[in-house]
Amino acid sequence: MIIKDIKILDEQFQVKDHMNVVVEGGRFLSITKGMPDPEGREIIDGRGKFMMPAFYNTHCHVPMTLLRGYGEGLPLQRWLNERIFPFEAKFSPEYKYWGAKLGALELIKSGCVSISDMYFDLVDYGRALFEAGMKANLCNGLVTFDDDASYYTDNAYKDTLRLMQWIKDNEKENDGRLAADASVHSEYANKEKALREAFEFAAENKMITQVHVSETKLEHEECKQRHGMTPVAYFQKLGAFQSQVLAAHCVWLEAEDIDIMTEHGAVVSHNPSSNLKLGSGIAPIKEFYDKGMKITIGTDGASSNNNLNVMEELHLAALLCRGSTLDANAISAADLIKAATRDGALAQGRTDCGLIKEGFRADFILFDLDREHLTPDYDTLANIVFAAQSSDIVMTVCDGEIIYKDGEVLFVDEEETRAKASESFKKVLESL
Ligand SMILES: [Zn+2]
Incomplete structure (x- = not known):
């Protein structure tokens, strides 16, 4: 054309x-x-x-469109424990497929062609994005509550291998569209042994590691009490930065954290809507820029945003950065557009995008x-x-x-997708 x-x-x-x-x-x-x-x-x-x-959204949980509006008004930890985790226990691969397809409609209409996404049943819901004509870096974020738990027997590992196999089996047709990233959900949702193993797996396979970092003040401070260091320092100690890290949120990073991440070329996914909506705070992106850290833009999932519109994040990111620094020149429109496009693509390892x-x-x-x-x-x-x-x-x-x-x-039946998504949500609720 x-x-x-x-x-x-x-x-x-x-x-x-x-x-x-x-x-x-x-x-x-x-x-x-x-x-x-x-x-x-x-x-x-x-x-x-x-x-x-087009936009590259670097932090999302796309099947969570089905949890839109579910669990409003709760702080992060209660929201996860009381609403999200019980719902997810009943969230079948088929329901996730329809959640992802619903998300694809919204993403595509708002100009996004590729997402970095953390969820489970990667092949099942990744298919929905692939069919819609999109790209995605999918990962299953490790969650472990037991000191002896091993990454190599965990579902996160098995699910990642299954996706890697799918990519191998569909190499020609896929043409790089679906990619497999490594992931640990966060410091607070994991134990040391499994974290070390997950980081080792990422380094051995030269994979990008997606992770939530210092999203809330509570989480950041509790990590310091638990381990005597910040989440970033703790991750460094366990070997996280041997591979490329894509860190979502980073609201409460301290100066040394920024130095560690910058030194290792780690990338921030800035998620302003989610951070404001959940009362987590405002990430100091001007400080990140000044220190040479790489910044990209993410929406987070639709249950903490509640939409997947990257343009809204751009707008908010600009306003928050200028408003919080009292500087109308703190960040340019071009810098933000670059963060949401070229730098997002690079954070996904998509060097020719x-x-x-x-x-x-x-x-x-x-x-x-x-x-x-x-x-x-x-x-x-x-x-x-x-x-x-x-x-x-x-x-x-x-x-x-x-x-x-x-x-x-063009490649998604909108009416069918909305109907199936609503029906899937209802079925999960009935089963709770
Ligand atoms: Zn997230």
Whole structure:
């Protein structure tokens, strides 16, 4: 396809007018001022539209769309113990599939093509994302309550191996779309022996490790009482940073934690909505940026957000950062967009994604700029972060394939998905 005469965000995160973009074989073939020979390609009129990289959401629990609104008003630990864990004990693989498919609808419509996701029954629900035309780095977050528990006999390990086998068996068709990450849920939900083993497994297999870190003050302080050190220092001691770490939340990091993470190239997934909604706090991302730490954007699951809209996170991240530092220049719209696109892709190990660049995988979204709240189009990136709505996105493309266009998600039956998701939620409730 050729997207003709369009405004784009180029690989330097500069806005360029009147460009022509050719997509072929799932990748950007050319990005030029002059109109290339169409050679029979489908032509899409880009006038009045803005093309930028699609979003890479770096922290999610996508089947939890089914738990939306379930357990409101509780602090994290009570919310987990009283509502979430009992529900999850009855949450079948089939229900998770429908939860993930429901999530895919929302993600795709709001411009997201790829998520880092922590949950269970990875193959079962990962299939829903794959069928929808998305990508995902899936992991099963280890939870252990017994000192002698071993990672290598735990379901988290077995589930991860099952996904790795699925990826092997479907190598050609999958083409890197579903990826397996390693994971431990958190410091507070684990014992030392199993943590060491999980980190060892990640390092041996050169996998990204997804983990929750210092989300609440209570959790952070209790770790210091338990182990005499912060969660980040404790993870370092157990070998976590021998592989690439993707750490969600990081609200309560201390200066030494930031140093450790920066030194090891660990990446933060900033989840502002979830942190505010659960009363966890505000992650000091300006401090992270100043120290050279890598920041990406995540929504977290729909039971703690309660939506999967990355654009809302961008908007909030900008407001919180500027408001909390009393500095209107604390963070730029371009920096935030980069965090949600290119840096998110890199945090998922997707090195050829996240930029509008020749040779890269063609993951992009089109905004319709002919909207009252985007007029005048003087500072396009400020408009995207501070004024745009996800409903301004009129096309989502993943690996060169159009998966959303003009209000229609092309590979998901919306009506069926909403019905099955509601039915699945009801069935779990009845079984409690
Ligand atoms: Zn989470």
